[in-house]
Amino acid sequence: MATISDVIESFLKELIRQSQGQAVEIQRNEIAKHFDCAPSQINYVLTTRFSVQHGYTIESQRGGGGYIKIMRLRPERNPSVHQILMEEIRDNVTKTQAVRLIRALQEQNLINDREARLMRAATSDVVLASPLNNRDYMRSRILKAMLSALIH
Amino acid sequence: MATISDVIESFLKELIRQSQGQAVEIQRNEIAKHFDCAPSQINYVLTTRFSVQHGYTIESQRGGGGYIKIMRLRPERNPSVHQILMEEIRDNVTKTQAVRLIRALQEQNLINDREARLMRAATSDVVLASPLNNRDYMRSRILKAMLSALIH
């Protein structure tokens, strides 16, 4: 039996298909109203059926003019990167593993030097060793680290 | 979803572009009337989208004959913009602020499209909203996000 989540999933995929494929932007409350369900149900559908593992990424914004944008990954844009993304990166990657992976990406010419710097910066221990669990604080440190990487 | 603030932002940027580039002078009340919004809305747009870290400076005068002058900074003539950017990034940067900053960097040709994607990915809410305070876990999510950014 199709649950409401299944129905919403199909609906969203149909939307993406109709929009020639790669992305669609929705209002969470509208969709929820349309299917007469709780708004948070949309989040459930997104996390269980539109994750990176499923081949999608999500982008959203709160507040007035808020939205949720669902984008399909395009493996054909870079099959090697896609394969690495899907098969090689587990849920726990140590700093050493990250450094090796980034170097490998570079050696296969999948990323250039600047991009490698950005990645090392964003995943460095310095950045991630946060005493507070504060998103904005971490984000600013990540941004600073990435800009530093491009300047020095 | 384009908010009225977004529309005003585009309008002002278009004005600057048309004026061959570097500066434009407006009347706050006129713009507000034109877009049928509160005058203070203009200030909101200016502070959220035309600050120094976005590559602009503002100059204004109150009273009779008052005005607001928006000037574009020129990074190529002023290398210390890098310095300004580093100093302007506070310890708390929201996602929206990060997105706008990254776009400004791009508009000033300090980073290219791929680099902007990497930065947005590494600083996205999805990545940083970690319930666990686990470095390796976060790092893998950041890496995945960055790779996704290169293929979507």
Place this chain on the structure above:
DNA sequence: TATTATTAAAGTCAAAGATAGTCAACCAAT
């Protein structure tokens, strides 16, 4: 002329409005 009042701007800040996110409790079907 010097001073004061009036008018015409722009600035500030906090409250209200509009979205989306999180999380834990509850429910249903294996």
Place this chain on the structure above:
DNA sequence: ATTGGTTGACTATCTTTGACTTTAATAATA
């Protein structure tokens, strides 16, 4: 008993509005 789905209370974030303040130019007055 476990897994997956549903709901709603609470939270976070961004935008819009308006009352009040500040400043500058001009007009009126001493």
